[in-house]
Amino acid sequence: MTTAPHTDTKTDAAPDTAPDAAPDTTPAGLPAVAPARNVGMPLDLDWVRAVQANTSAIERRAATLPGRRSVKKDWQAAWLCRAVSCMDLTTLAGDDTADRVRRLCAKARQPVRADLLDALGMTGLTTGAVCVYHDMVETAVTALEGTGIPVAAVSTGFPAGLSPLHLRIAEIRESVAAGAQEIDIVISRRHALSGNWQALYDEMRAFREACGAAHVKAILATGELGTLRNVARASLVCMMAGADFIKTSTGKEPVNATLPVTLTMVRAIRAYGARTGVRVGYKPAGGISKAKDALVYLALMKDELGDAWLRPDLFRFGASSLLGDIERQLEHHVTGAYSAGWRHAMG
Numbered sequence: 001m002t003t004a005p006h007t008d009t010k011t012d013a014a015p016d017t018a019p020d021a022a023p024d025t026t027p028a029g030l031p032a033v034a035p036a037r038n039v040g041m042p043l044d045l046d047w048v049r050a051v052q053a054n055t056s057a058i059e060r061r062a063a064t065l066p067g068r069r070s071v072k073k074d075w076q077a078a079w080l081c082r083a084v085s086c087m088d089l090t091t092l093a094g095d096d097t098a099d100r101v102r103r104l105c106a107k108a109r110q111p112v113r114a115d116l117l118d119a120l121g122m123t124g125l126t127t128g129a130v131c132v133y134h135d136m137v138e139t140a141v142t143a144l145e146g147t148g149i150p151v152a153a154v155s156t157g158f159p160a161g162l163s164p165l166h167l168r169i170a171e172i173r174e175s176v177a178a179g180a181q182e183i184d185i186v187i188s189r190r191h192a193l194s195g196n197w198q199a200l201y202d203e204m205r206a207f208r209e210a211c212g213a214a215h216v217k218a219i220l221a222t223g224e225l226g227t228l229r230n231v232a233r234a235s236l237v238c239m240m241a242g243a244d245f246i247k248t249s250t251g252k253e254p255v256n257a258t259l260p261v262t263l264t265m266v267r268a269i270r271a272y273g274a275r276t277g278v279r280v281g282y283k284p285a286g287g288i289s290k291a292k293d294a295l296v297y298l299a300l301m302k303d304e305l306g307d308a309w310l311r312p313d314l315f316r317f318g319a320s321s322l323l324g325d326i327e328r329q330l331e332h333h334v335t336g337a338y339s340a341g342w343r344h345a346m347g
Helices: 045-050 055-068 073-085 098-109 114-120 134-143 165-177 189-193 197-211 228-240 259-276 291-304 321-335
Strands: 087-090 129-132 151-154 182-186 215-219 245-247 281-283 317-319
Touching: 045 197, 045 228, 055 228, 055 259, 055 291, 073 087, 073 291, 073 321, 087 098, 087 321, 098 129, 098 134, 114 321, 129 134, 129 182, 134 151, 134 165, 165 182, 165 197, 182 197, 189 197, 189 228, 197 215, 197 228, 228 245, 228 259, 245 259, 259 281, 259 291, 291 321, 317 321
Parallel strands: 087 129, 087 317, 129 151, 151 182, 182 215, 215 245, 245 281
Antiparallel strands: none
16 A cells, blocks of 8 residues: 655754745746646555545644744745735625626736735735636736736636536636636545545546636635634645645635644645645635734745745735735834724725
8 A cells, every 4th residue: 555655744843043045035926827737647545545634733823824934034025025925806796796806807917006015125025926816817817917917717616616516617717717827626525524535536636728829726614614624635636636726715604714724735735746746726715814824824835845835836825914014014124003904904
Protein backbone atom coordinates (compact mmCIF):
# COMPACT_ATOMS: atom_id res chain seq x y z
CA MET A 1 0.00 0.00 0.00
CA THR A 2 1.24 3.48 -0.79
CA THR A 3 1.70 5.51 2.36
CA ALA A 4 1.03 9.20 2.45
CA PRO A 5 3.66 11.77 3.30
CA HIS A 6 3.03 12.78 6.89
CA THR A 7 3.27 16.51 6.31
CA ASP A 8 -0.46 16.85 6.85
CA THR A 9 -0.07 15.97 10.51
CA LYS A 10 3.25 17.60 11.35
CA THR A 11 3.12 19.85 14.37
CA ASP A 12 6.72 21.07 14.54
CA ALA A 13 6.81 24.81 14.85
CA ALA A 14 8.27 26.99 12.14
CA PRO A 15 11.09 29.39 13.13
CA ASP A 16 10.01 31.81 15.81
CA THR A 17 11.49 34.88 14.21
CA ALA A 18 9.19 37.31 12.49
CA PRO A 19 9.63 37.59 8.72
CA ASP A 20 12.84 39.55 8.32
CA ALA A 21 11.77 41.08 5.06
CA ALA A 22 8.47 42.27 3.77
CA PRO A 23 7.17 40.97 0.47
CA ASP A 24 8.69 43.05 -2.30
CA THR A 25 6.80 46.17 -3.28
CA THR A 26 6.81 45.49 -6.98
CA PRO A 27 3.75 47.08 -8.55
CA ALA A 28 0.93 44.77 -7.79
CA GLY A 29 -0.16 44.18 -11.34
CA LEU A 30 1.23 40.74 -10.68
CA PRO A 31 0.22 37.62 -12.60
CA ALA A 32 -3.38 37.06 -11.60
CA VAL A 33 -3.37 33.41 -12.54
CA ALA A 34 -0.61 30.84 -12.58
CA PRO A 35 0.88 30.14 -16.03
CA ALA A 36 1.03 26.41 -15.32
CA ARG A 37 -2.09 24.35 -14.71
CA ASN A 38 -2.50 21.45 -12.33
CA VAL A 39 -3.20 18.61 -14.76
CA GLY A 40 -4.01 16.28 -11.90
CA MET A 41 -3.19 12.61 -11.52
CA PRO A 42 -5.03 9.29 -11.28
CA LEU A 43 -6.95 8.86 -8.04
CA ASP A 44 -4.72 7.13 -5.48
CA LEU A 45 -7.17 5.76 -2.93
CA ASP A 46 -4.40 4.19 -0.83
CA TRP A 47 -2.86 7.62 -0.38
CA VAL A 48 -6.22 9.27 0.35
CA ARG A 49 -7.23 6.67 2.95
CA ALA A 50 -3.85 6.87 4.66
CA VAL A 51 -4.24 10.59 5.32
CA GLN A 52 -5.02 11.44 8.94
CA ALA A 53 -5.34 14.71 10.83
CA ASN A 54 -4.32 15.12 14.47
CA THR A 55 -6.98 17.65 15.40
CA SER A 56 -5.64 18.55 18.85
CA ALA A 57 -2.11 19.08 17.53
CA ILE A 58 -3.34 21.16 14.61
CA GLU A 59 -5.47 23.30 16.92
CA ARG A 60 -2.52 23.83 19.31
CA ARG A 61 -0.31 24.95 16.44
CA ALA A 62 -3.01 27.25 15.09
CA ALA A 63 -3.53 28.84 18.50
CA THR A 64 0.10 29.98 18.57
CA LEU A 65 0.00 31.75 15.22
CA PRO A 66 -1.62 35.12 16.05
CA GLY A 67 0.93 35.88 18.76
CA ARG A 68 4.06 34.65 17.01
CA ARG A 69 4.26 36.97 14.03
CA SER A 70 4.67 40.71 14.21
CA VAL A 71 5.52 43.15 11.45
CA LYS A 72 5.47 46.87 12.14
CA LYS A 73 5.64 50.23 10.42
CA ASP A 74 6.88 50.15 6.81
CA TRP A 75 7.08 46.35 6.83
CA GLN A 76 3.46 46.10 7.92
CA ALA A 77 2.35 48.54 5.23
CA ALA A 78 4.15 46.48 2.59
CA TRP A 79 2.54 43.26 3.81
CA LEU A 80 -0.89 44.88 3.80
CA CYS A 81 -0.38 46.06 0.23
CA ARG A 82 0.54 42.50 -0.66
CA ALA A 83 -2.68 41.30 0.98
CA VAL A 84 -4.64 43.69 -1.26
CA SER A 85 -2.93 42.28 -4.36
CA CYS A 86 -3.97 38.77 -3.26
CA MET A 87 -7.62 39.63 -2.78
CA ASP A 88 -10.61 38.35 -4.74
CA LEU A 89 -12.84 41.38 -4.26
CA THR A 90 -16.27 39.80 -4.02
CA THR A 91 -19.96 40.58 -4.20
CA LEU A 92 -22.34 37.63 -3.96
CA ALA A 93 -25.60 39.18 -2.83
CA GLY A 94 -29.11 38.56 -4.05
CA ASP A 95 -29.57 42.28 -4.66
CA ASP A 96 -26.45 42.73 -6.81
CA THR A 97 -26.95 45.16 -9.68
CA ALA A 98 -24.83 46.08 -12.67
CA ASP A 99 -24.04 49.45 -11.08
CA ARG A 100 -22.86 47.77 -7.86
CA VAL A 101 -20.58 45.45 -9.83
CA ARG A 102 -19.15 48.34 -11.83
CA ARG A 103 -18.40 50.20 -8.60
CA LEU A 104 -16.73 47.08 -7.22
CA CYS A 105 -14.61 46.81 -10.37
CA ALA A 106 -13.59 50.46 -10.01
CA LYS A 107 -12.49 49.66 -6.46
CA ALA A 108 -10.52 46.64 -7.73
CA ARG A 109 -8.69 48.90 -10.18
CA GLN A 110 -7.95 51.49 -7.46
CA PRO A 111 -8.28 49.61 -4.15
CA VAL A 112 -6.41 52.17 -2.07
CA ARG A 113 -6.63 55.96 -2.38
CA ALA A 114 -4.06 57.37 -4.78
CA ASP A 115 -2.64 59.82 -2.22
CA LEU A 116 -1.95 56.96 0.20
CA LEU A 117 -0.25 54.90 -2.50
CA ASP A 118 1.88 57.89 -3.48
CA ALA A 119 2.95 58.34 0.14
CA LEU A 120 3.79 54.64 0.36
CA GLY A 121 5.76 54.66 -2.88
CA MET A 122 3.41 52.10 -4.43
CA THR A 123 2.11 52.21 -7.97
CA GLY A 124 -0.16 49.95 -9.96
CA LEU A 125 -1.74 48.23 -6.96
CA THR A 126 -4.87 46.26 -7.89
CA THR A 127 -6.74 43.38 -6.35
CA GLY A 128 -6.08 39.85 -7.58
CA ALA A 129 -9.53 39.37 -9.13
CA VAL A 130 -13.19 40.31 -8.92
CA CYS A 131 -15.59 37.50 -7.97
CA VAL A 132 -19.28 37.62 -8.95
CA TYR A 133 -22.28 35.48 -9.82
CA HIS A 134 -22.64 34.29 -13.42
CA ASP A 135 -25.20 36.95 -14.36
CA MET A 136 -22.67 39.68 -13.58
CA VAL A 137 -19.68 38.19 -15.42
CA GLU A 138 -20.14 40.18 -18.64
CA THR A 139 -20.62 43.41 -16.69
CA ALA A 140 -17.41 42.80 -14.72
CA VAL A 141 -15.41 41.76 -17.80
CA THR A 142 -16.40 44.98 -19.57
CA ALA A 143 -15.62 47.13 -16.52
CA LEU A 144 -12.18 45.55 -16.14
CA GLU A 145 -11.22 45.55 -19.81
CA GLY A 146 -7.56 46.41 -20.31
CA THR A 147 -6.62 46.08 -16.64
CA GLY A 148 -5.41 42.49 -16.57
CA ILE A 149 -7.62 41.84 -13.54
CA PRO A 150 -9.44 38.53 -14.08
CA VAL A 151 -13.09 37.90 -13.36
CA ALA A 152 -13.93 34.88 -11.22
CA ALA A 153 -17.41 33.37 -11.29
CA VAL A 154 -18.92 31.20 -8.58
CA SER A 155 -20.55 28.24 -10.21
CA THR A 156 -21.97 24.70 -9.89
CA GLY A 157 -25.08 25.60 -7.95
CA PHE A 158 -23.27 27.90 -5.53
CA PRO A 159 -23.45 27.77 -2.53
CA ALA A 160 -25.10 24.39 -1.88
CA GLY A 161 -23.94 22.58 -5.02
CA LEU A 162 -27.09 20.46 -5.13
CA SER A 163 -28.39 21.14 -8.63
CA PRO A 164 -28.18 18.34 -11.24
CA LEU A 165 -24.64 17.62 -12.41
CA HIS A 166 -25.33 18.43 -16.07
CA LEU A 167 -26.67 21.84 -15.07
CA ARG A 168 -23.63 22.56 -12.92
CA ILE A 169 -21.34 21.68 -15.82
CA ALA A 170 -23.41 23.84 -18.19
CA GLU A 171 -23.16 26.73 -15.73
CA ILE A 172 -19.36 26.51 -15.79
CA ARG A 173 -19.31 26.56 -19.58
CA GLU A 174 -21.67 29.54 -19.70
CA SER A 175 -19.47 31.54 -17.31
CA VAL A 176 -16.32 30.72 -19.29
CA ALA A 177 -18.06 31.73 -22.51
CA ALA A 178 -19.05 35.03 -20.85
CA GLY A 179 -15.40 35.79 -20.15
CA ALA A 180 -14.69 34.40 -16.68
CA GLN A 181 -11.02 33.46 -16.38
CA GLU A 182 -11.48 31.70 -13.05
CA ILE A 183 -14.30 29.47 -11.84
CA ASP A 184 -14.98 28.86 -8.14
CA ILE A 185 -16.85 25.54 -7.98
CA VAL A 186 -18.44 23.91 -4.94
CA ILE A 187 -18.04 20.22 -4.29
CA SER A 188 -20.84 17.86 -3.27
CA ARG A 189 -20.27 17.62 0.48
CA ARG A 190 -22.08 14.28 0.65
CA HIS A 191 -19.23 12.58 -1.24
CA ALA A 192 -16.73 13.61 1.43
CA LEU A 193 -19.08 12.91 4.33
CA SER A 194 -19.75 9.37 3.05
CA GLY A 195 -16.14 8.73 2.04
CA ASN A 196 -17.06 8.28 -1.61
CA TRP A 197 -13.76 9.64 -2.89
CA GLN A 198 -14.18 8.17 -6.36
CA ALA A 199 -17.40 10.15 -6.83
CA LEU A 200 -15.74 13.34 -5.63
CA TYR A 201 -12.79 12.76 -7.97
CA ASP A 202 -15.05 12.10 -10.96
CA GLU A 203 -17.14 15.20 -10.21
CA MET A 204 -14.07 17.39 -9.87
CA ARG A 205 -12.58 16.02 -13.11
CA ALA A 206 -15.80 16.88 -14.93
CA PHE A 207 -15.71 20.41 -13.54
CA ARG A 208 -12.04 20.78 -14.45
CA GLU A 209 -12.72 19.69 -18.03
CA ALA A 210 -15.66 22.08 -18.37
CA CYS A 211 -13.46 24.99 -17.26
CA GLY A 212 -11.23 24.62 -20.31
CA ALA A 213 -8.54 27.30 -20.12
CA ALA A 214 -10.11 28.95 -17.06
CA HIS A 215 -8.50 28.21 -13.72
CA VAL A 216 -10.63 26.28 -11.25
CA LYS A 217 -10.88 26.83 -7.51
CA ALA A 218 -12.47 23.96 -5.59
CA ILE A 219 -14.58 25.18 -2.65
CA LEU A 220 -14.67 22.47 0.02
CA ALA A 221 -17.20 24.14 2.35
CA THR A 222 -15.01 22.98 5.21
CA GLY A 223 -17.52 24.03 7.87
CA GLU A 224 -19.82 21.30 6.59
CA LEU A 225 -17.28 18.45 6.24
CA GLY A 226 -17.41 17.36 9.87
CA THR A 227 -13.72 16.63 10.60
CA LEU A 228 -10.28 17.89 9.70
CA ARG A 229 -9.53 14.44 8.34
CA ASN A 230 -12.33 14.88 5.82
CA VAL A 231 -10.92 18.31 4.98
CA ALA A 232 -7.46 16.84 4.37
CA ARG A 233 -8.75 13.98 2.24
CA ALA A 234 -11.12 16.17 0.21
CA SER A 235 -8.27 18.61 -0.40
CA LEU A 236 -6.07 15.84 -1.73
CA VAL A 237 -8.78 14.33 -3.95
CA CYS A 238 -9.62 17.70 -5.51
CA MET A 239 -5.95 18.33 -6.28
CA MET A 240 -5.61 14.85 -7.80
CA ALA A 241 -8.59 15.73 -10.02
CA GLY A 242 -6.94 18.92 -11.27
CA ALA A 243 -7.98 21.79 -8.98
CA ASP A 244 -5.68 24.78 -9.49
CA PHE A 245 -6.71 26.18 -6.09
CA ILE A 246 -8.43 24.72 -3.08
CA LYS A 247 -10.68 27.09 -1.16
CA THR A 248 -12.17 26.84 2.31
CA SER A 249 -15.70 28.13 2.06
CA THR A 250 -18.51 29.73 0.12
CA GLY A 251 -18.82 32.36 2.85
CA LYS A 252 -22.39 31.17 3.42
CA GLU A 253 -21.65 28.40 5.95
CA PRO A 254 -21.94 28.96 9.72
CA VAL A 255 -18.15 28.40 10.02
CA ASN A 256 -15.88 29.59 7.24
CA ALA A 257 -12.10 30.03 7.07
CA THR A 258 -10.25 29.14 10.27
CA LEU A 259 -6.58 28.69 11.09
CA PRO A 260 -6.88 24.94 11.88
CA VAL A 261 -8.62 24.34 8.55
CA THR A 262 -5.98 26.42 6.80
CA LEU A 263 -3.14 24.43 8.35
CA THR A 264 -4.82 21.21 7.28
CA MET A 265 -5.32 22.36 3.70
CA VAL A 266 -1.91 23.94 3.15
CA ARG A 267 -0.19 20.83 4.47
CA ALA A 268 -2.20 18.81 1.96
CA ILE A 269 -0.92 21.23 -0.70
CA ARG A 270 2.61 20.65 0.54
CA ALA A 271 2.19 16.87 0.44
CA TYR A 272 0.74 17.00 -3.08
CA GLY A 273 3.59 19.21 -4.23
CA ALA A 274 6.17 16.87 -2.72
CA ARG A 275 4.63 13.92 -4.57
CA THR A 276 3.92 15.58 -7.94
CA GLY A 277 6.09 18.69 -8.16
CA VAL A 278 2.93 20.75 -8.82
CA ARG A 279 2.11 23.94 -6.93
CA VAL A 280 -1.56 24.34 -6.04
CA GLY A 281 -2.99 27.61 -4.77
CA TYR A 282 -4.95 28.28 -1.59
CA LYS A 283 -7.89 30.60 -0.91
CA PRO A 284 -9.35 31.20 2.56
CA ALA A 285 -12.78 32.77 2.28
CA GLY A 286 -15.35 34.03 4.75
CA GLY A 287 -14.71 35.52 8.16
CA ILE A 288 -11.45 37.34 7.37
CA SER A 289 -12.39 40.98 7.80
CA LYS A 290 -9.52 42.58 9.75
CA ALA A 291 -6.08 43.63 8.53
CA LYS A 292 -4.41 41.90 11.49
CA ASP A 293 -6.03 38.60 10.45
CA ALA A 294 -4.70 39.00 6.91
CA LEU A 295 -1.19 39.39 8.33
CA VAL A 296 -1.56 36.14 10.28
CA TYR A 297 -2.65 34.26 7.16
CA LEU A 298 0.23 35.68 5.11
CA ALA A 299 2.72 34.70 7.81
CA LEU A 300 1.22 31.21 7.96
CA MET A 301 1.61 30.80 4.19
CA LYS A 302 5.23 31.98 4.35
CA ASP A 303 5.97 29.55 7.20
CA GLU A 304 4.24 26.51 5.73
CA LEU A 305 4.70 26.86 1.97
CA GLY A 306 7.22 29.63 1.33
CA ASP A 307 7.40 32.97 -0.44
CA ALA A 308 5.89 31.66 -3.69
CA TRP A 309 2.52 31.50 -1.90
CA LEU A 310 2.62 35.22 -1.10
CA ARG A 311 1.53 36.14 -4.63
CA PRO A 312 -1.88 36.08 -6.28
CA ASP A 313 -1.02 33.22 -8.62
CA LEU A 314 -0.97 30.90 -5.58
CA PHE A 315 -2.82 32.72 -2.81
CA ARG A 316 -6.07 34.67 -2.59
CA PHE A 317 -8.28 36.08 0.12
CA GLY A 318 -11.98 35.72 -0.58
CA ALA A 319 -13.08 39.02 0.89
CA SER A 320 -15.21 42.10 0.69
CA SER A 321 -15.03 43.99 4.00
CA LEU A 322 -11.32 43.17 4.49
CA LEU A 323 -10.22 45.78 1.98
CA GLY A 324 -11.87 48.61 3.91
CA ASP A 325 -9.99 47.76 7.11
CA ILE A 326 -6.68 47.42 5.27
CA GLU A 327 -7.11 50.83 3.65
CA ARG A 328 -7.95 52.28 7.04
CA GLN A 329 -4.75 50.84 8.53
CA LEU A 330 -2.69 52.17 5.62
CA GLU A 331 -4.14 55.64 6.16
CA HIS A 332 -3.16 55.42 9.82
CA HIS A 333 0.37 54.44 8.79
CA VAL A 334 0.64 57.47 6.50
CA THR A 335 -1.16 60.10 8.60
CA GLY A 336 -0.95 58.81 12.18
CA ALA A 337 -4.72 59.04 12.59
CA TYR A 338 -7.54 56.55 12.19
CA SER A 339 -10.41 57.48 9.92
CA ALA A 340 -14.01 56.34 10.15
CA GLY A 341 -14.78 53.06 8.45
CA TRP A 342 -17.43 54.65 6.22
CA ARG A 343 -14.69 56.63 4.48
CA HIS A 344 -13.38 53.38 2.95
CA ALA A 345 -16.52 51.97 1.42
CA MET A 346 -16.42 49.57 -1.53
CA GLY A 347 -18.01 52.05 -3.87
